[in-house]
Amino acid sequence: MEMPETCDFTVFGGTGDLALRKLLPALYMRDHEGQLPPDTRIIAVSHSDLDDAAYRLQVRAALAEHLAPGVLREDVLERLLARLHHVTLDFSDPDGWHLFHGLLKDRPSYDETVRVYYLAVAPRMFGQVCERLDEIGAVDEHARVVMEKPIGHDLESARAVNESVGRVFEERQIFRIDHYLGKESVQNLLVTRFANTFLEPLWNSSWVDHVQITVAESLGVGSRGGYYDQAGALRDMVQNHLLQLLCLVAMEPPTYVDRETVRDEKLKVLQALKPMTPEVIDRDTVRGRYDAGQVDGEVVASYDDEVGAGSRTETFVALKTEVQNWRWAGVPFYLRTGKRMDRRASEIVVVFKRPPHSMFPQAEGVTTPNRLHILVQPDEGMRLHLTAKEPGPGGYRLRPVSLDLAYATAFDQRLPDAYERLLMDVMKGNPTLFMRRDEVEAAWAWAEPVLHRWASTPEQPLGYPAGTAGPTAAAALLERDGRTWQELDS
Secondary structure, eight states, X not given: OOOOSEEEEEEETTTSHHIIIIIHHHHHHHHHTXXXXXXXXXXXXXXXXXXXXXXXXXXXXXXXXXXXTTOOOXXXXXXXXXXXXXXXXXXXXXXXXXXXXXXXXXXXTGGGOEEEEEEOSOGGGHHHHHHHHHHTTOOSTTEEEEEOSOOOSSHHXXXXXXXXXXXXXXXXXXXEOOGGGGSHHHHHHHHHHHSOTTTGGGSSTTTEEEEEEEEEOSSOOGGGHHXXXXXXXXXXXXXXXXXXXXXXXXXXXXXXXXXXXXXXXXXXXXXXXXXXOHHXXXXXXXXXXXXXXXXTTEEEOOHHHHHOTTOOOOSEEEEEEEBOSTTTTTOEEEEEEESSBSSOEEEEEEEEOOOSSOSOTTOBSOOOOOEEEEEEESSOEEEEEEEEEOSSSSSOBEEEEEEEEXXXXXXXXXXXXXXXXXXXXXXXXXXXXXXXXXXXXXXXXXXXXXXXXXXXXXXXXXXXXXXXSSOHHHHHHHHTTTOOOOOTTO
16 A cells, blocks of 8 residues: 555644644654655644634644654754645534635645545534535545544444444545554564464463453543543543454454454454453452542542542443453453553553473472563563573572563664554555444444443442552452452562
């Protein structure tokens, strides 16, 4: 899949936080590396009353704030700013849409131009925007639409969103973005599994004891309190990010990595997840909400103080599930995510079984299970934990050691942000790292019973002090199975 020569990249919600904090910096960095199509325009659409010059000033300030020090070059900045246009548009105003369409058509190569429509707006507006695009004739074989999460708040609403967008765009033109799938370590997981023969024979229930997936945040809900209180951790993180990571760990090897083969295998994993019955939910899920506490030495408020008392929204989820297929039957998958935790970290830990026989009965120390840590953020890489003999005479002294791969140092180059990679894939028309409709709906079908069960019970989420690892019940979830959460340095 090749990069097109001409591209109009439109961001609906172009003055919003996502556009200014993530999308425009990502496009700047790709322009910095010379990877944008030569004839690219970036069109921001919003309610703000801005002309091109005023919007360019806003973007200049945003890039200065959000780009890493030392990467802002005046020549690249001027080149990017020259690509920018702003259209003030009330989505219900037909006249405004015709002005927007006039800007799209204001180029000689209109019929060959790839048009990307990035919907950085509320999901309830996805269908309306797509219908308007269709009405003005701005949807053809070269058009693509990008949908940000959340795609619905349950299975029914997800289907409604998919239906409304699907009436205008074909499935091959729809890119449902999950930025976790653009991270270097997540993509490298596929290469580690399928381009190296030493792991594949061990990647099954015969040798793997269990798998842990953690996405921990030290921040609270902040300015997202209004949205978050309607969503909660299960909708915001588990149903999409964590399940996508689980799919990449558990999927079968595709014949080759291609636009549909990977997504076919991920769908099979979602369909094989153990059903969440009321009994399973009561036994194998934990939900919590952060209280006041300390994070990085700073006193922080409780969720109730930030959002308002009386909420039943969870800011923490831990659960146990299983992929019920030939490869993984009997292997627990433990998922955990939360806000205001003791650290910011996203990681996958594959814990292998203990050696079947201890051959060093007189040794000092113990033989610990091997663990493969896949570090997603903040420092992307891998760490393989082994047991080794400590150097020196006088018998065997066993101690755990690790083989470390840090991508930033191993390859001596800057790691692109996930959005940089994913936006380039959209322009190329490569959907491999994006969610397909059936994936989204299968994930909701699995998660929805948990939401219903929690809503039907009077129990409040368990409190946990900000700056900790979550409710003690999350530790007990593993301890009853004779296991513990594996922290990176443990």
